[in-house]
Amino acid sequence: MSEYSNKSGKTTGIIVIVVVVIAALVGAWYFGSYKPEQEAKEQARLEQIAQAEAEKKRQEEAVQRKARYDQLIIDADAAFELEDWVTAQSQYTEASSLLPNEQYPKDQLVLVNAKLDEIADREARKAAGVVETVSSPTGRFYVIISSSIDDDLAMDYAKKLAQEGTSVKLVQHNYNELPFHGVSVGDYGSWAQAEAALSSFSNFGNPWVLKY
Numbered sequence: 001m002s003e004y005s006n007k008s009g010k011t012t013g014i015i016v017i018v019v020v021v022i023a024a025l026v027g028a029w030y031f032g033s034y035k036p037e038q039e040a041k042e043q044a045r046l047e048q049i050a051q052a053e054a055e056k057k058r059q060e061e062a063v064q065r066k067a068r069y070d071q072l073i074i075d076a077d078a079a080f081e082l083e084d085w086v087t088a089q090s091q092y093t094e095a096s097s098l099l100p101n102e103q104y105p106k107d108q109l110v111l112v113n114a115k116l117d118e119i120a121d122r123e124a125r126k127a128a129g130v131v132e133t134v135s136s137p138t139g140r141f142y143v144i145i146s147s148s149i150d151d152d153l154a155m156d157y158a159k160k161l162a163q164e165g166t167s168v169k170l171v172q173h174n175y176n177e178l179p180f181h182g183v184s185v186g187d188y189g190s191w192a193q194a195e196a197a198l199s200s201f202s203n204f205g206n207p208w209v210l211k212y
Helices: 002-081 085-098 104-127 151-163 191-204
Strands: 132-134 141-148 169-175 178-188 208-211
Touching (some): 002 085, 002 104, 141 151, 141 169, 151 169, 151 178, 178 191, 191 208
8 A cells, every 4th residue: 555655656756847847848839939920920010000101201391391392382373473483482482392302493583582582682772772774675565754864854753753752764775866864663474464453653754664
């Protein structure tokens, strides 16, 4: 009976040891290999989802930027045609900041800034009572309030208006093969714009439009 008990005890001990070893091996495999591998897979899956969402967001933002850019160019071009240089400058600048690789708004800004510099120079000359003389064709449309063969007479009148704060240009042109000096109080890019502006200069009498 004693010998049987000893054998049974040894067998039980061996089984316990085997179970402990197996449990240790399983635990080592689970915590050392399986679990880290599953965590790595889950992390990779989450990163892939995050990357896909980020890419989707980038694409949506790119579409929105392009749509905003296109609208800004339309509005800026319209302002350019109306010679609203300040608005055009603001909108071309914003469009260029949205899509920096686009050359068109940069080229337009060069033209707009040149116009604004021209206006600033004209205003400075106006403040100083300086009269600009236009002696060669420009393709623009001038609102003329008086015209004279006598250049001194025309210049005196132009200077008087300039000193009173009116922006004036003296346009040297020919009429019936005679040289005339027209006093202009406004110039525009189109005949329609000049015609529309005539009423605002009615205090000068009967202004008319001269293309030169």
